[in-house]
Amino acid sequence: MKNKNIILLLFIGFLGTIGCQKKAEKHPAGIAFSLDDRYLKEWIQLRPLFKKYNAHVTFYVTQFDSLSPQEIQWLHELESDGHEIGAHGAAHIRVLDYWRGSGSLDAFFKNEVEAEVVSMQKAGFRPVTFAHVGGQQTWFTDQRLLRDYFILLRDVSMTERVLPYFTLKRSVFAMDEIYYHFDQPDPTVHALLIDQLTHITDAQLRDGMIRAKNTNTVLMMMGHRPLFDASDEPYGFDVKKLEYLLAESHKLGLKTYTMAELARLSSTR
DSSP states (O other): OHHHHHHHHHHHHHHHHHHHHHHHTSSOOEEEEEEEEOOHHHHHTTHHHHHHTTOOOEEEEOSGGGOOHHHHHHHHHHHHTTOEEEEOOSSOOOHHHHHHHHSOHHHHIIIIIIHHHHHHHHTTOOOOEEEOSTTOOOHHHHHHHHHHTOSEEEEEEOSEEEETTEEEEOOGGGOGGGEEOTTSOOSEEEEEEOSGGGOOOHHHHHHHHHHHHHHTOEEEEEESEEESSOOOOTTEEEHHHHHHHHHHHHHTTOEEEOHHHHHHHHHTO
16 A cells, blocks of 8 residues: 555656646747847848748837837837837937936936837837846846836847956857746846857857757847848848848747747746
8 A cells, every 4th residue: 555655646746747847838949039229221121031930029229219200110010010119228328327427327217218218108119128228237227127117128148258358258058148047037138149249150049049949948139230231340240140040940949039028928927
């Protein structure tokens, strides 16, 4: 009888383990790509590419109040395709630079954050995620941004950073902060910069996608200006690289997510 009880307990434990695994895999592995600033003319040209792979991304718009009616219409078209329109600051000023210049964090929130949100709302958008300008993410500003305005904040990570006396190099596969875990949600995240200044290779990006697939996580990436022709612009990325990302992620069975989806899906677990 005792042996039968032990076997029963082991069987129940096995079923519980299977149940936990299924729960952990409720949301499939994927990639989340975002684009920053206000390259509307180039962004709208990406629509056929995104539709080809049924991909949805996040566009973080800055200086919204200076957009033309045509540019605002393009954003509505992108949103109607299922893409997210997020906020990236009214004047594209780094928070610490603003603070040092004005001496007031209240002024930053009023003029850089609230002004952007209000402008977007007047045009019919409801931004729920925010991309930090220049990677200036601080815990005390994040607390207020999350409390009063947004559900997720995105910063930037790079494979190489030039520091005094040496250059710090990291592999995409080992950069833990660029992988989103649904079972360990964090409203402050980092995305891997793929602009030309990083010299990142397709092989490195594929390594990242493979890690995401194997760990049931989401590889977060970002860029600025899509480049359709040869260019040496540092804060731009070759559209062919984006197509490689989408094609390879499709082959690997990875889903594409917007940044808002990551936060909302985590809250439904």
